[in-house]
Every structure is written in structure tokens, then in C-alpha cells.
């Protein structure tokens with residue numbers, strides 16, 4: 368499921384969308400940004416003046432200024448700081464106003480110079496040929512963060528305490544970019560979505576600049592003597608195309624909040640280490656049944672993890688999540704053990720394609736493993752609420768044992784009221800003769816004409832991968848097997864699941 372939100376993995380709480388600073392390209396005049404980054408100066412953004420199109424433009428960056436986020440800025444903000452935040456708000460308001468007055472007229476980067484051209488054929492060849500120089504990406508990323516935090520120490524405070532998740536995610540991003548050099552449209556679409564998602568992190572053009580400069584230095588360190596200006600230029604063109612798409616995605620989403628504050632209205636510890644939470648968002652939270660969202664707990668600032676909404680959208684803005692604690696010190700533990708009614712959380716924008724089409728043209732096969740039930744429960748609610756013409760729905764729910772079937776009562780109740788629904792629990796500690804084993808065993812045991820159905824699969828990644836393979840063997844075309852992106856799958860690396 369879903370993408371670990373941060374791609375360039377900034378973690379500051381406020382929207383980037385439309386910061387009144389000059390766009391990256393204006394400050395990075397050539398494709399190859401090898402000049403040393405601006406020396407820290409004790410000043411924020413210089414006073415802005417309206418540009419030719421009525422926008423405010425800043426004329427300089429300062430990486431040494433405090434992070435531009437209301438939640439982490441010093442309490443005693445100076446007048447200059449207040450001006451800065453007022454400018455941010457004003458700029459966003461102006462952009463939003465223009466968008467509302469003439470929808471569609473505001474192109475994502477209409478206040479910036481031309482979009483980055485992206486890597487050309489020679490760049491692509493060079494990046495591929497020289498990949499061994501800069502891989503494993505984990506090493507490159509170690510250098511990158513070292514450089515970045517050394518040169519701009521304040522940026523460290525924008526990241527969560529543990530960087531493991533960030534490193535892992537960034538490595539996946541580099542894999543994704545380098546593996547998809549021949550698919551620029553797909554990459555642009557992915558990074559546009561990511562830009563929308565990153566608004567919750569407060570990513571700013573100045574951050575991209577710092578990232579870019581740190582990447583250049585890291586490439587140089589990693590490639591050693593074999594570093595070349597051509598290689599760096601190729602990498603920068605690849606990066607800038609992605610960054611441009613992110614900025615476009617953030618700009619296009621300026622009409623929605625960067626994140627939604629929610630208060631916990633119910634917290635049930637259904638099993639040891641497994642909680643069902645219900646939260647009420649302050650504003651309407653737009654999503655579709657089957658989607659997921661990044662969730663942040665104030666107990667672990669800047670650490671966002673994905674959970675699926677376990678109910679169809681409701682009029683009272685209540686959203687349900689199912690969380691299993693998988694270790695200690697992570698977001699899931701914070702949500703399961705240290706969160707209660709009245710606590711607040713933040714939700715990022717909803718994502719994911721595991722949704723129902725308009726008209727159900729086929730019967731459905733739903734396959735859940737553990738808390739992977741969450742999005743399928745939301746789908747069941749949506750199907751159930753449709754006025755007429757129900758298709759048959761078969762739900763196989765894998766659980767470790769009967770006690771682990773944490774939402775069995777709700778399922779049994781729905782099944783008793785909906786003749787089109789069949790729920791089959793598959794218990795890991797029971798013999799396959801008695802109907803136990805894994806969900807895969809269950810699919811093998813009984814072929815209910817699965818190849819004619821549309822399938823939705825959700826659970827541990829290994830289970831999802833095995834189930835998809837099994838259903839494909841059975842003749843179900845890929846277009847009719849829906850699941851959230853799997854981690855480390857090369858063509859889906861931009862959006863793997865992370866719930867920890």
C-alpha cells in the first residue's frame with residue numbers, strides 16, 4: 368500500500384504550496400549546480416515585491432533561517448518572522464483566489480520559468496551506465512544527509528528522530544527514478560501526486576535547493592575519481608523533472624488543506640497490540656472507500672505512516688483506522704498503546720487506487736490478511752450502501768487464529784443482513800482440512816469462479832504478492848486484480864506500504 372509520503376523526505380508541518388520565494392530554476396541557473404550553496408545568512412526572505420503577474424517574488428533564500436513552519440518556529444517570532452509568515456499566507460491566498468476566479472487558468476508553474484526538460488537520451492544512457500558508481504543508494508543517501516545536515520543544521524529538526532524510514536524511502540525513490548527513465552509521463556504523474564501529499568510536510572523550494580546541492584556533493588563523494596560534470600548534470604535533470612512535477616502537484620492542490628486535524632473519538636484495544644481507532648476530522652476529509660492516508664501522531668512528530676480508512680466516507684466526518692503494533696517505538700505502537708480519546712492526529716490527503724468503479728459489472732472477490740481487512744471493510748460498506756443491483760461478494764479473511772479475527776462480529780452481522788455476501792474466515796492455526804491455513808490455501812481449496820470476478824487484495828505484502836500470483840495463474844487479468852502498491856516492486860516503488 369501507499370507511498371511512504373516523503374520523497375525528498377522533508378518533514379515540516381506546513382504547506383509548501385506557493386511560498387513566495389523564487390522558483391528553484393531561478394536560482395540554479397545551469398543544469399549543473401556545482402557552485403557552493405549560498406552561505407548561511409542571518410536573514411529570511413528579503414521583502415517581496417509584486418511580479419509582473421501580480422505574484423510576490425522573493426529575491427533571496429536563506430537556509431539558515433528557522434524552519435518556515437508555524438509549529439516549529441520560535442515562540443518569540445520577530446517582526447521580520449511575522450512578515451515572513453504573513454507573506455506565505457498572503458501568497459497562498461492570492462493563488463487560491465486566482466484559481467477560484469478562473470479555474471483552470473492557473474497552470475501549475477505559471478509564475479516560474481520553463482519546466483525542467485528532464486533527462487535526454489544521453490543522460491539516460493549515462494545514468495544507467497554509471498549506476499554502479501552511485502549504488503548502493505543507501506551509501507549515497509548517507510552522504511547526502513550528512514552533507515545536508517552539516518551545511519543546513521536547522522533542516523535536521525524537520526525530520527523525525529529516526530531517519531531509517533526516510534533513508535529507506537529515498538532509496539526507493541532513486542530506484543524508481545532510475546528504473547523509469549523511459550517513462551517520463553508516469554514519473555511525472557507519480558511525483559505530481561507526491562507533491563500534493565508533501566504539502567503536509569511543508570516542503571519549500573529552498574528545501575529542494577538544499578537537497579539538490581547536497582545530492583551533488585554526495586554524488587561527488589560516492590563516485591570519487593570517476594565523478595564527472597556530465598554525470599552530475601544528468602542526475603540533476605532527472606531530479607529537477609521530478610521536483611517540477613512535485614511543485615506542480617502541490618500548486619494544483621492549493622485549494623485543499625495540506626493536512627487534516629482529527630480528534631480521536633474512540634479507541635478500542637480489540638486484541639493485544641491491535642486497536643481500532645475512530646477519529647473525527649475538523650473539516651470534511653475527502654476520500655473514497657478503499658483509499659489510505661498518512662497519519663501523524665504528535666507523539667512522534669514528522670513520522671508519518673500509512674493506514675487505510677476502514678469505513679466509507681461518513682457525514683459526521685468520522686474515519687476508522689485499524690492499527691496493529693508491529694514493534695516498539697513506531698507510529699503503530701504510539702497509536703495502539705499511547706493514544707486515547709481526545710488526542711489529536713493529523714491526516715495527509717487520501718491516496719490509492721483500490722476503489723470501486725462506478726457500476727459493478729462483476730461479482731467481487733475480497734481477500735484480506737490481518738488488518739489488511741481495513742480497506743475491504745470500507746469497500747463492503749460502500750457496496751452495501753449502493754441502492755440496488757448487488758453483485759455477489761466473497762470475502763476471505765485470513766487471521767492467525769480465531770481470537771485474532773478482531774472484527775468478526777461486524778462481519779457476521781453484515782453477512783446476516785446481506786444475502787449477497789459470503790464471509791469465509793481462514794484461520795492460520797487450523798488444519799487445511801478444517802478450512803484453515805492461509806488465505807491462499809482457501810483460494811486453492813475452493814475456486815468459486817474467481818477468474819470471472821474482480822478481486823481486491825489487502826494484507827501483508829507477501830500475502831498480497833502470493834495471492835495476486837495465484838489469481839493470475841487462475842486466469843484473472845491484471846486489470847481486475849486491485850491492490851495497493853507493494854514495497855520494492857520495481858514499477859511501484861514510489862508507493863510502498865508502511866505501517867509501523
Ligand SMILES: NC(=O)C1=CN([C@@H]2O[C@H](COP(=O)(O)OP(=O)(O)OC[C@H]3O[C@@H](n4cnc5c(N)ncnc54)[C@H](O)[C@@H]3O)[C@@H](O)[C@H]2O)C=CC1
Nearest residue numbers: 674675736737738739741765766767805806826827829830
Ligand atoms: N492497517 C491497515 O490499514 C492496513 C494494513 N495492511 C497491511 O496488512 C498487514 C497486516 O498485518 P497483520 O495484521 O500482522 O497480518 P498477519 O501477519 O497476522 O497475517 C494475517 C493473515 O494473512 C495471511 N498471510 C500472511 N502472510 C501470508 C503469506 N505470506 N502468504 C499467504 N497468506 C499470508 C494469513 O492468512 C494470516 O493469518 C500489514 O502488512 C499491513 O501493512 C494493508 C492494508 C491496510
